[in-house]
Amino acid sequence: xxxDRPMRFIEIATxxxxxxxxxxxxxxxxxxxxxxxGNANRLAATQSLAAIxxxxxxxxxxxxxxxxxxxxxxxxDEALAGSPTLRVADARVRKAVAAAGVANAxxxxxxSGTADVTRQRFSExxxxxxxxxxxxxxxxxxxxxxxxxxxLWGRNRSAFEGALDEARAAEVDRHAARLMLSSSIARAYxxxxxxxxxxxxxxxxxxxxxxxxxxxxxxxxxxxDSAVELRQAEAALPDARERIAQLDxxxxxxxxxxxxxxxxGPDRGLAIARPGMKLAGGVALPTRVPADLIxxxxxxxxxxxxxxxxxxxxxVARAEFYPDVNLVAFLGLQSIGLPQLLHAGSLAxxxxxxxxxxxxxxxxxxxxxxxxxxxxxxxxxxxNQGLADALRDVADQLSAFRSIDKQRxxxxxxxxxxxxxxxxxxxRYREGLGNYLQVLTAESLVLGQRSLQADLAARELDTxxxxxxxxxxxxxxxxxxxxxx
Numbered sequence: 135x136x137x138d139r140p141m142r143f144i145e146i147a148t149x150x151x152x153x154x155x156x157x158x159x160x161x162x163x164x165x166x167x168x169x170x171x172g173n174a175n176r177l178a179a180t181q182s183l184a185a186i187x188x189x190x191x192x193x194x195x196x197x198x199x200x201x202x203x204x205x206x207x208x209x210x211d212e213a214l215a216g217s218p219t220l221r222v223a224d225a226r227v228r229k230a231v232a233a234a235g236v237a238n239a240x241x242x243x244x245x246s247g248t249a250d251v252t253r254q255r256f257s258e259x260x261x262x263x264x265x266x267x268x269x270x271x272x273x274x275x276x277x278x279x280x281x282x283x284x285x286l287w288g289r290n291r292s293a294f295e296g297a298l299d300e301a302r303a304a305e306v307d308r309h310a311a312r313l314m315l316s317s318s319i320a321r322a323y324x325x326x327x328x329x330x331x332x333x334x335x336x337x338x339x340x341x342x343x344x345x346x347x348x349x350x351x352x353x354x355x356x357x358x359d360s361a362v363e364l365r366q367a368e369a370a371l372p373d374a375r376e377r378i379a380q381l382d383x384x385x386x387x388x389x390x391x392x393x394x395x396x397x398x399g400p401d402r403g404l405a406i407a408r409p410g411m412k413l414a415g416g417v418a419l420p421t422r423v424p425a426d427l428i429x430x431x432x433x434x435x436x437x438x439x440x441x442x443x444x445x446x447x448x449x450v451a452r453a454e455f456y457p458d459v460n461l462v463a464f465l466g467l468q469s470i471g472l473p474q475l476l477h478a479g480s481l482a483x484x485x486x487x488x489x490x491x492x493x494x495x496x497x498x499x500x501x502x503x504x505x506x507x508x509x510x511x512x513x514x515x516x517x518n519q520g521l522a523d524a525l526r527d528v529a530d531q532l533s534a535f536r537s538i539d540k541q542r543x544x545x546x547x548x549x550x551x552x553x554x555x556x557x558x559x560x561x562r563y564r565e566g567l568g569n570y571l572q573v574l575t576a577e578s579l580v581l582g583q584r585s586l587q588a589d590l591a592a593r594e595l596d597t598x599x600x601x602x603x604x605x606x607x608x609x610x611x612x613x614x615x616x617x618x619x
Contacts, residue, residue, distance in 0.1 A: 165504045167448065169514035171441060172521050190418035192430060195608035198320050201411040201595070206323050209396065209406070210316045217397045223304075223311040230301035237297040240290045243282040250275050251472070266470055274475045277466025277482070284461065289453035296446030303439035306611070310432035313607040319395050320599045326388040327409035328592035333381040335584045339577075340374040346573065347371060349564060358566060370574070411595055417535045423528060423605075429612030430605060431524050437517040444510035451506040454499050458490040524604065531601035538594050545587045552579040 194200075198210050214220065251274045258268035283290060350367040353359040389403030396402060420426065428434050463485040469475040492499060556576035562568030 165500060165507055167507045167510045167514075169511040169518075171438075171514050172518040190420055192420050192426075192610070193602045193605050193608045197602045197608055198316060201320075201413065203323075203409060203411045205407060206320065206409065206411065209323070209392065210319050213315055213319055213396045214312060217315055217395070219315055219397070220308070220311055223308040227301070227304045227308055230297070230304035234294065234297035234301045237290070237294040240283065241285065241294060243280060246279050248275060248277050248279065248466075256470075262470070271470050272472050273468075273470050274472055275466065275468050276475065277464050277468070280461075280463045280465075281488075282461045284459045286459055287453040287456045289450050289458070292446045292449035292453065296443045296450065299439045299443035299446060303436040303443065306432050306436040306439065309609050310436065313432060313603060313609065315395065317599055317603040317607065319392060321596055322388055322391050322395065323409050324411065324592055324595045324599065326385065326392070326406070327411055327595070328588060329381050329384040329388060330408050331588040331591070332585060333378060333385070335581065335588060336374060336377040336381055338584075339581055340371070340378065342577065343367070343370045343374050346560070346577075349560075366574070413595055413598055417532065417598070417601065419528075419532070419605075424525060426612050427524055427528070427606070428521065430609060431520075432606065432609045432611075434517065434520050434524055435609075435611045437513065437520050441510070441513045441517055444506070444513040448503070448506045448510055451499075451503040454502065455492060457492070460488040460490075462486060462488045527604040528601070531597050531604055534593070534597045535601070538590055538597065542587070542590045542594070545583060545590055548583040549580070549587055552576070552583045556580045 196207075199207055251272060253270065253272055255270045256262040256266050256268065258264075260267065285291060347364075347367040347370075350359055350364050354361065354364050386403075389406050390400045391403075392406055393400050393403035428438070463483075465483045467475050467480040468482045469477070469480040474480055556573070556579070559568055559572045559576040563573050
């Protein structure tokens with residue numbers, strides 16, 4: 135009898151496999167994906183980028199150091215070392231890796247054990263014969279159970295690979311979070327510098343108006359001006375002081391913003407001194423922006439991995455149409471009565487295939503497959519839109535740079551002309567050849583041009599940061615992306 139058992143098992147396994155192959159003929163229908171990943175080189179950007187393209191290098195990983203401000207370097211280093219935002223991203227990576235581990239576990243043999251003792255009364259008319267039937271007895275079970283999914287259609291493998299791709303996407307998202315955090319700090323820092331520069335202008339205006347007020351007072355004493363001009367000069371002082379107070383508020387709020395980005399309380403912002411950012415050199419682009427951008431922008435790389443994950447999930451849904459074959463075995467001891475449990479006669483063992491056949495699912499499997507195809511299409515189209523948005527982002531920053539250059543040239547000329555006009559109006563007023571209204575008008579022009587000049591300088595710094603972010607901020611996954619393309 136013992137020699138017939140392996141043959142019997144082989145016969146059972148053969149029948150199971152034949153049944154599986156027959157059932158595998160079930161059709162998943164005509165559901166298919168409709169989207170196709172785009173090609174960055176096919177997006178028209180040659181004319182928009184050609185004017186400033188050069189052999190410039192892509193941004194470095196520590197791109198903020200090129201602004202020559204040690205305090206900015208320290209702030210970003212502090213944020214990258216301990217920001218809650220990045221710790222959240224780290225936790226998401228760990229969660230995704232753990233999910234991949236769970237998916238991978240399904241590909242390995244599963245071994246479990248059971249041990250139980252039950253006190254029960256066996257029925258006199260049940261399956262247990264006398265002398266145990268109709269009596270109270272202890273039944274014991276000590277068994278090891280082994281199962282292994284053969285994964286004939288690659289469902290478990292695809293599920294693991296899809297989870298692994300999601301983990302890779304989460305890892306790239308962490309780089310995207312680092313870039314977003316560092317660029318947010320740099321841009322807030324630019325605004326802090328702008329507020330200080332505007333405050334300098336407001337303080338200069340206040341000194342100018344105080345000097346003018348003294349001049350009007352002297353002219354009134356000399357009988358050259360009336361109380362009207364004196365009141366006008368005095369009324370201009372509170373407006374200048376109010377402007378300084380507004381800028382002090384802006385400085386305080388921006389410091390609070392920077393402290394929050396660092397993951398610290400507002401007191402941390404009080405220690406932030408006046409910025410000293412400088413922008414050296416003009417703007418330049420690498421020559422292969424459209425082609426390499428897909429590996430330089432972390433959010434686009436993450437979308438590529440999500441496309442891969444969605445494709446694997448389609449494979450998982452398709453494999454659900456085919457039979458699932460598991461090898462199941464158990465080995466243990468079973469007895470009625472504890473004293474007999476460890477006897478050789480209590481040995482219980484078995485082995486055989488377990489086949490799950492999807493016969494009638496009410497359209498659930500096809501609907502699930504259609505949903506997975508839709509997920510894939512969404513991932514692809516999000517990637518395609520991301521490519522278009524990335525190129526637009528680069529082009530926007532370049533357009534801003536061109537405009538800022540032209541505006542700064544005009545603003546520099548405007549400041550010079552307005553200052554000359556103010557000096558002349560003030561001189562004419564001192565000599566009695568002009569009136570106070572002319573002085574105020576010229577003063578307003580100087581203030582407006584200087585304020586515009588400071589705003590344009592801040593915009594140039596901000597646009598430089600934005601362009602660095604648009605180019606990926608030093609992230610480089612171009613080699614891996616090209617291999618998968």
